Amino acid sequence: MQIITPDYILTPDTLLLGMSVAFDTTIKKIAPLEELKKEFRDADVIKLKKNSLLMPGLINAHVHVEFSANKTKLSYGDFVPWLYSVIENRDELINGCDDACMAKAINSMLEAGITTFGAISSHGMDLNVCANAAQNVVFFNELIGSQATMADALFGDFLARLDASKSVKREGFYPAVAIHSPYSVHPILIKKALQIVKNEKLKLSAHFMESSAEREWLDKNEGDFKDFFENLLKQKSSVSSSSEFLEYFNGYETLLTHVVKANEEEFQTLSSNRHTVIHCPISNRLLGNGALDLQKLQKHNIRWICATDGLSSNYKLDLFEEMKCALFMHSNMPLLELAKNLIKSVTKDAADALGINSGEIAEGKNADMIVLDLDSEPSDELAIHLILHRYNISKVYINGKLEKGI
Incomplete structure (x- = not known):
């Protein structure tokens, strides 16, 4: 079990702040970090850079x-x-x-x-x-x-x-x-x-x-x-x-x-x-x-x-x-x-x-996720900036396994 704590999480409709994701091969829970650490006491906590964005692979x-x-x-x-x-x-x-x-x-x-x-x-x-x-x-x-x-x-x-x-x-x-x-x-x-x-x-x-x-x-x-x-x-x-x-x-x-x-x-x-x-x-x-x-x-x-x-x-x-x-x-x-x-x-x-159980940062979905390093706090036009600026992809998880990054 792992817990990842980005500054921002991109879901299909909203941008989440102050939340963390507990996952193994699938996403188990999305909640504040302290809540997840209490529930998943043996989980490894993954530290990310400032202005990190977690989004679906x-x-x-x-x-x-x-x-x-x-x-x-x-x-x-x-x-x-x-x-x-x-x-x-x-x-x-x-x-x-x-x-x-x-x-x-x-x-x-x-x-x-x-x-x-x-x-x-x-x-x-x-x-x-x-x-x-x-x-x-x-x-x-x-x-x-x-x-x-x-x-x-x-x-x-x-x-x-x-x-x-x-x-x-x-x-x-x-x-x-x-x-x-x-x-x-x-x-x-x-x-x-x-x-x-x-x-x-x-x-x-x-x-x-x-x-x-x-x-x-x-x-x-x-x-x-x-x-x-x-x-x-x-x-x-x-x-x-x-x-x-x-x-x-x-x-x-x-x-x-x-x-x-x-x-x-x-x-x-x-x-x-x-x-x-x-x-x-x-x-x-x-x-x-x-x-x-x-x-x-x-x-x-x-x-x-x-x-x-x-x-x-x-x-x-x-x-x-x-x-x-x-x-x-x-x-x-x-x-x-x-x-x-x-x-x-x-x-x-x-x-x-x-017909794949992924595409969202949501509980029950496969832990297919990527971490992007944004330059600054995202605005309401985040979708445009993600496409235009090709931010660095620092981590890639597939079925919960880290396939790119450290």
């Missing part, structure tokens, strides 16, 4: 660890040229990122206060490093393949990777499923995978409406994807329409990433099925896809969370950096309200979306 719900070797190999500015560059450099990027490369990316997330991440795993090459990561991991085994003739082989590979992830037995590791996108996964595969998801109650994620190319291909079998599919896959039409794709997920809450090009009808479907949208602002900008309409999501009461995507479409895996870019990207939204929602999106809302 950050949750990065969508990251491609396998592509962490990229720095200058891929083409930015437009989605389809980027996609061609991924295909052209795939072998070099995948083979060029061994366990040490992926572990470096995972450790960079730990240094940035990320205590849980959702790994979108295309090949299963990241299983070992994710299994041994300090963080909690939701391990999304990704299913991809639009050709019916390859369905059995692709599904067999997917099942093997899923089973391998199920063999990992450690606290905070959760096997899950990702369907790549409407244009890249055949309905036969989607239906078979969703049966497993529903039977085993696994978490589910998918990319959806990321680009104009996807919008035109699904709606009209036209646009930039037309040449791509005809030349590479001898495919003249999309395997699913947008509405057909979303219909597969009816009744099962899904995390849908990007959603930049969604229309009104799709927003209504997302809302009625209680899906969550994962917003990756830096990725969207680098691939020329525009900005997600957060106000429309809020109008439809659709939960949204912020994530980094992978280093194939980002320059670092840092949620504070991601939130800062979002703060400037959505310039039509009230600044303080947006900042508060961004902080909530990478803590409580992300935990709720992933």
Whole structure:
């Protein structure tokens, strides 16, 4: 048992002063220090610097660890040229990122206060490093393949990777499923995978409406994807329409990433099925896809969370950096309200979306916590300052264990 005494504690709605937190793997009690010392007499008391802030560990719900070797190999500015560059450099990027490369990316997330991440795993090459990561991991085994003739082989590979992830037995590791996108996964595969998801109650994620190319291909079998599919896959039409794709997920809450090009009808479907949208602002900008309409999501009461995507479409895996870019990207939204929602999106809302018992400094929650060293007493605009100034993260606790700091 330990007792930590910060100057300030950030909860979803309020800033607590003069309170301490007693915890082991979970948060046992929040109360004044003297009260906790009487109740937990053998607890170690942790001393913190002046102007210390305790807040929930950050949750990065969508990251491609396998592509962490990229720095200058891929083409930015437009989605389809980027996609061609991924295909052209795939072998070099995948083979060029061994366990040490992926572990470096995972450790960079730990240094940035990320205590849980959702790994979108295309090949299963990241299983070992994710299994041994300090963080909690939701391990999304990704299913991809639009050709019916390859369905059995692709599904067999997917099942093997899923089973391998199920063999990992450690606290905070959760096997899950990702369907790549409407244009890249055949309905036969989607239906078979969703049966497993529903039977085993696994978490589910998918990319959806990321680009104009996807919008035109699904709606009209036209646009930039037309040449791509005809030349590479001898495919003249999309395997699913947008509405057909979303219909597969009816009744099962899904995390849908990007959603930049969604229309009104799709927003209504997302809302009625209680899906969550994962917003990756830096990725969207680098691939020329525009900005997600957060106000429309809020109008439809659709939960949204912020994530980094992978280093194939980002320059670092840092949620504070991601939130800062979002703060400037959505310039039509009230600044303080947006900042508060961004902080909530990478803590409580992300935990709720992933089904993780964290995201809050609250009794009964897992002790996934970070300590930030503020420069001075916080003001009412703390959320803005947390995002803008990237304060030093001096301690990171995951399930009550100190993983960064002394």
